Amino acid sequence: xxxxxxxxxxxxxxxxxxxxxxxxxxxxxxxxxxxxxxxxxxxxxxxxxxxxxxxxxxxxxxxxxxxxxxxxxxxxxxxxxxxxxxxxxxxxxxxxxxxxxxxxxxxxxxxxxxxxxxxxxx
Amino acid sequence: xxxxxxxxxxxxxxxxxxxxxxxxxxxxxxxxxxxxxxxxxxxxxxxxxxxxxxxxxxxxxxxxxxxxxxxxxxxxxxxxxxxxxxxxxxxxxxxxxxxxxxxxxxxxxxxxxxxxxxxxxxxxxxxxxxxxxxxxxxxxxxxxxxxxxxxxxxxxxxxxxxxxxxxxxxxxxxxxxxxxxxxxxxxxxxxxxxxxxxxxxxxxxxxxxxxxxxxxxxxxxxxxxxxxxxxxxxxx
Numbered sequence: 394x395x396x397x398x399x400x401x402x403x404x405x406x407x408x409x410x411x412x413x414x415x416x417x418x419x420x421x422x423x424x425x426x427x428x429x430x431x432x433x434x435x436x437x438x439x440x441x442x443x444x445x446x447x448x449x450x451x452x453x454x455x456x457x458x459x460x461x462x463x464x465x466x467x468x469x470x471x472x473x474x475x476x477x478x479x480x481x482x483x484x485x486x487x488x489x490x491x492x493x494x495x496x497x498x499x500x501x502x503x504x505x506x507x508x509x510x511x512x513x514x515x
Numbered sequence: 516x517x518x519x520x521x522x523x524x525x526x527x528x529x530x531x532x533x534x535x536x537x538x539x540x541x542x543x544x545x546x547x548x549x550x551x552x553x554x555x556x557x558x559x560x561x562x563x564x565x566x567x568x569x570x571x572x573x574x575x576x577x578x579x580x581x582x583x584x585x586x587x588x589x590x591x592x593x594x595x596x597x598x599x600x601x602x603x604x605x606x607x608x609x610x611x612x613x614x615x616x617x618x619x620x621x622x623x624x625x626x627x628x629x630x631x632x633x634x635x636x637x638x639x640x641x642x643x644x645x646x647x648x649x650x651x652x653x654x655x656x657x658x659x660x661x662x663x664x665x666x667x668x669x670x671x672x673x674x675x676x677x678x679x680x681x682x683x684x685x686x687x688x689x690x691x692x693x694x695x696x697x698x699x700x701x702x703x704x705x706x707x708x709x710x711x712x713x714x715x716x717x718x719x720x721x722x723x724x725x726x727x728x729x730x731x732x733x734x735x736x737x738x739x740x741x742x743x744x745x746x747x748x749x750x751x
């Protein structure tokens with residue numbers, strides 16, 4: 394399968410790993426650990442997204458600046474011009490995500506969101 | 516042809532009564548891919564064998580070693596893929612860039628007396644396969660994926676895990692390239708235990724976060740299920 398165009402990703406990631414193969418390509422991250430962010434809810438999600446519906450519009454806190462990678466929304470269609478961006482582990486308070494949450498007010502949920510889905514909390 | 520002109524003793528019975536649509540399609544797809552050079556039969560065999568040899572043992576040993584060795588624990592938290600290598604798991608296998616679906620962004624979530632982690636992939640079934648093996652069936656169900664992110668304490672209670680209110684439950688949804696596993700706390704009553712002894716009580720379920728390691732418990736959670744209303748044995 395070495396001549397197959399579909400294997401080009403494999404060939405450029407060998408020895409580095411994925412997402413390490415995109416390291417250094419997204420520039421300076423817009424957010425730091427501890428920053429308050431809002432998950433944008435105005436972006437269209439036709440056909441594909443990996444940003445869960447349950448966090449859209451919710452405010453969370455950056456728990457980790459994770460890695461650089463093209464967004465799943467671009468990778469899934471194999472867009473060759475997709476620019477890598479920063480991904481973040483974002484921490485949400487359960488009681489803010491779910492109306493009538495039945496656990497404690499300290500319970501949290503973490504999920505990973507690419508930068509274009511986030512804006513600074515106002 | 517008479518009824519008895521062949522040797523019954525030597526007749527090979529079919530392995531299955533019926534071949535399912537899924538099996539027909541699997542063979543068609545695999546053979547077409549090999550015919551077209553998308554992958555080779557040897558590569559197919561290599562991936563199958565990779566998938567068959569993975570399991571939760573390396574992850575259990577990683578936890579046991581982290582309990583015994585503070586330096587190794589620091590490495591596990593800071594550089595989890597380097598720590599994985601120490602228990603025999605190279606995340607770059609079997610392709611040289613990791614598996615295509617598990618990626619090479621592994622993170623270990625450390626439990627504390629006031630924090631308990633539990634993992635899920637609400638979008639599908641993402642799981643740290645290279646170090647934990649294949650995901651359990653229930654982990655892939657829409658039921659677990661739908662409910663854990665919203666009612667974690669109820670779901671954990673169904674697994675027999677009741678957490679007090681002073682313990683924060685933190686659900687980690689693996690919805691992108693990171694894969695996660697839980698580093699539970701070392702239970703009491705294990706003083707002086709060896710790495711092998713400790714690893715035995717770190718079950719797959721403890722590494723997902725639906726159970727806590729317990730002295731004397733070496734198997735996964737067996738949940739109480741409602742008995743059948745009309746059990747088969749009752750039928751005439």
